[in-house]
Amino acid sequence: MNTNKIAFITCVNNEALYMKSLEYIKKLQLPEFMEIELIAIRDAKSMTSAYNEAMQKSDSKYKVYLHQDVYIQNENFIIDILDIFKNDENIGLIGMVGAKIIPVSGIWWEDHRKVGKVFDSHRGFIELLNFNEVQDSYTDVKGIDGLIMITQYDLPWRDDIFDGWHFYDLSQSVEFIKKGFKVIVPSQKIAWCLHDCGIVNTKNGFEQYRNKFLDTYSKELFPLVSILIPAYNQTNYLEEALNSALNQSYRNTEIIICDDSTTNDVKELIKEYMIKNSKIKYFNNGGPSGLRGQMNIRKCLEASSGEYINYLLHDDVFNLDKIDKMINYFLYDNTLSLVTSYRKMINKNGDYLNDNFRTICQYPSDTRLTGEEAGRKLLFSMINYIGELTTAMFKREALDSDIVDYDKYKIYCLSDISLWLKLFRKGNIIYISEPLSKFRIHEFQNTYDDTxxxxxxxxxxxxxxxxxxxxxxxxxxxxxxxxxxxxxxxxxxxxxxxxxxxxxxxxxxxxxxxxxxxxxxxxxxxxxxxxx
Known part of the structure; x- marks a missing residue:
């Protein structure tokens, strides 16, 4: 590996753009001991295959992978990046803009904490994209944009998965982090690069590769969420509930089913699902565990491993993006102990019922409450505006006491409200105004028990x-x-x-x-x- 050489690697299908990009590279200040290597890959099948080919051809220690329409404005570019690399050998990858946190969508620019700056024309005209400022000489990020990616170590690009033109950049960012290297965005008083990309085409496989990215890296990027289903003696509604859990857009989940049934109906149903899906863990309690199902609720929690917990009562239904939208709030705010939402009521046939829940809650938009505010609102109103167990997701570490009882008092039926009050002691909450679950009303519920x-x-x-x-x-x-x-x-x-x-x-x-x-x-x- 030649430590005195820096390679500029470009995937080329427009010679005029590439020639213009080279003009800027030739103007860069070059330390006396360094030389520049120019590598163009034409007729490439994908960005990753082109970059792998170029990486194999070059013995340069330092490599700059850039689009053919990127024009480097900072004439001290080479000196600046060499200083960064030499001051910290743990830095593996540098970009101009990037995400501090990868949102659950996998789309880096949806991160509201994104950093860096670049001149860009993705809206059809050149403008400065100036995100959050980098306060120190650089800041660590979880992923960078592929307009320009600079390395001091060679890692293979994942052409086995990303065989197109999208998400190769985030993939490589994750691969460097998995190897223990830092991915960073440097401080720039003036944007170092201009990216004259024009209006971006997201129709040539963007969604396909977004899903590939999430399928491949969700377990590395996002916390495990346990969906807990306490089951008892019915399968008609349970099957719909289970499908709503399995089909969540959020990938990193496990599904725990603890069965209090006196028949084998639930067991037989779940057996068929477990053949096809490894996310499901089933536990048969051999009959009712006691306390009106509260012991089964406790058993579900004890059997789970997730950092975040969401119960799903066996007759309720999740919206398919419920976990996505709730976990995204947790990713950005470590003071939260609970995230809930508006929920709609349905009858036994799944038809929506009229209710005054939104009027009672009075939160027309997503709202953050302190734990103190949330607890007082509940105790002074006598209204469970948080919702039933299905409705809310909570942080496991915020629950440091029994999920059922409340301090020294035994709880007989309001285990959900008891749980919410315990969680309010440990953190703040988000109330999402959009309905993200459905609460089913039918004649077999405890609600219709006179006691x-x-x-x-x-x-x-x-x-x-x-x-x-x-x-x-x-x-x-x-x-x-x-x-x-x-x-x-x-x-x-x-x-x-x-x-x-x-x-x-x-x-x-x-x-x-x-x-x-x-x-x-x-x-x-x-x-x-x-x-x-």
Missing amino acids: FTLWASIDFFNMILSSYENNIFIKNRRELLESLKAWYKEYSHDLIRFSEQYNNHIENNSEMILLKNEYINCYSKFINILLE
């Missing part, structure tokens, strides 16, 4: 009381009374109904005896608080 609302009233009361006792969300007695006033307004009719309807019909019903005892305990605490 469900009564258990919910007890759960809510205990969560209010615990928040006050721990000085979280509810800070003083005035706020406690305000929250309990909302609780009583929401549940007083149900409490009265319980007293009238069930008091004389519980002798041989252990659940109703427990419910009565919890109800008496809850209501006694409520009266005592009012009398203090």
